[in-house]
Each structure stands twice: as structure tokens, then as C-alpha cells.
Amino acid sequence: MRHFHNLLYVSHGTADDTEGLKQALSLARNNAAPLKVMVVGPEFPREFPNYQKNYETLLLEQVEQSIDTTKAALELPHDAVDIRLTLVADRTPAIKVIQEVIQHGHDLVIKEAEPRDKRGGFKAIDMELLRKCPVPVWLCKPISHSRQHIKVAVAIDPETQEPVTEQLSKRMLELSRSLADSCSGDLHIISCWDYEFEGYLRKNVWVKTPDTKIEETVLKAKTDHRAALLNLINTSGIHGPHRVHHLRGDPSDQIPRFVRDHKVNILVMGTVARTGIPGFMFGNTAENIVQQLSCSLMALKPQGFVSPVKAF
Known part of the structure; x- marks a missing residue:
């Protein structure tokens, strides 16, 4: 199934783009x-106007060389993918990328993740794209495995009161299923649950709640959450092998830990947005997860999200 029809890859042109270009x-x-392929660079110093053309030519040649190298590594025929190059020099690269998306109808932005320390996460430009870009953003981190061994996971929250959020969850399941089918074939579905009042009820000296009643309530919360998750998976219409990981605890802790422990290569997750109005509330939970990730990320927004960035 084709999920995307007009892809945009963002390059700085000055670093090795092989890993990002592979994906x-x-x-x-x-x-x-x-x-x-949009090569985004800083504004060239006005003091050296005679060198600007050579500088821009060099950037494009470096990217073209990276593309040729990556095609050879993937054993892609020369004409397997229709590729176009453009160069933009600006002090606000993320804004220029988003304007390109809006003006030319791109439906996916792909970019190699900015280097960080060993804890993972993403840097400023990447986070700005995650917060403000109106279409899905794929941030690439190195994947050393062959395609047949790449692990795909999706993080789902089945407890929602808004149809737009349920629709996003189903789209995430469909997309992650498609990605898994093009890789190892196995899909890991992650969902976190908890009963936050358990500790309060057990320790409250003023409200004596029997342990059996607390345990019964916690078990019901777990059962209801899992039932909602399985129903969401079933109604999404996806088929193929998948494993459900029903984890108890804070998603900000559990999801990054799962990614590390299970050596996940690609995580699909949604972002929390105020739909229908300009601006974006990324959400503390989503942002905390993203900043700890050690894998490539595909981030989707709900239908109706309006970017605060104007087209012109």
C-alpha cells in the first residue's frame, strides 16, 4: 500500500548523508x-560574493555524490527513484523546510537526526520540525541491520475520547504494519497503562481501603485498557504477525526502555496537538519520549493540525 506520494529529504550538504539517504x-x-532533496545551508557571507556560486555548486555536488554512493549500496538502478535537488540558504532552516512542505504538497519529511550524546534524543531543528511541521516527520538514526532484520514498533494509547485521536492511532497501526512488512515482518505494538491512585489508596491513613478492593480495581483498570487496545488493533484492519506489549508505568520511561532493550530500529508514534487552530502543543509525554530515543522515529500528527508557520 502506498502511504506517501511526494517525499522531501532535508540535507545540510556538509556531512555524510548516507544513513539518512538509505532510509x-x-x-x-x-x-x-x-x-x-532540499539542501539547507546557512546564508553565505555578503563579504565574499564572488565565492557564493562555487560554494553552492560544491554543496550540490557533495549531495549528488552521497546519493550515488547510497544507490550503489542499496543496489538501486540509476532511474529507480525520481530525484530532484534544490538549494536554500537561510538563517531559519526549519521554517524554510515547513514552507517548502506547504507550498509544494509534500506528505513526508525525512531528515538525518542531528548528532547528540549517547543518551539519544533529537536537537533543536529536529524538535522544531516535530512541533510545527504539518506532515509526518521521519528522523533517521543509523540502522546497521539488513532490511530483513529491521525491527519496527508503534506506540499506541487506546484510551481516547476524541475521534480524531482514534483515527490517528489507526493510521499509525496501518503505517507501522506496512513498514514492518517491508522489513522483518514482525510488528511490536506498545501500550502503557497504570492506576495512579493505587499508591495513594494503600498509604492513606484516613481512608482505609481493603487490599482486595484495591487489587480488584487495579486489575479492572489493566483489563479495560488491554481490551480497548485489542479492540483498536482489531478495528484498524491490520493483518500479519504482531506482538502486543502491555506495559505498566509511565510511557516516558517505559517506551524508551523498551526501544533500548528490544533493539527497536524504527518507532512510529503520534504527537499531541490542538487540532483546527494554529499552533502546536507537543505534549510533555511525547517530548520526553522523543528526547530519549536511540532509534529512527516516524512522528504523525492528528488530522486537522494547523502549522503556525505560514506558507510565505
């Missing part, structure tokens, strides 16, 4: 979609 070219090939 971008693979996505373009699997979706039979064109790939536009």
Missing part, C-alpha cells in the same frame, strides 16, 4: 514516490 531512498522506492 529516504528505501521509502521512496517502497512507495513508488518521487524524492525531492
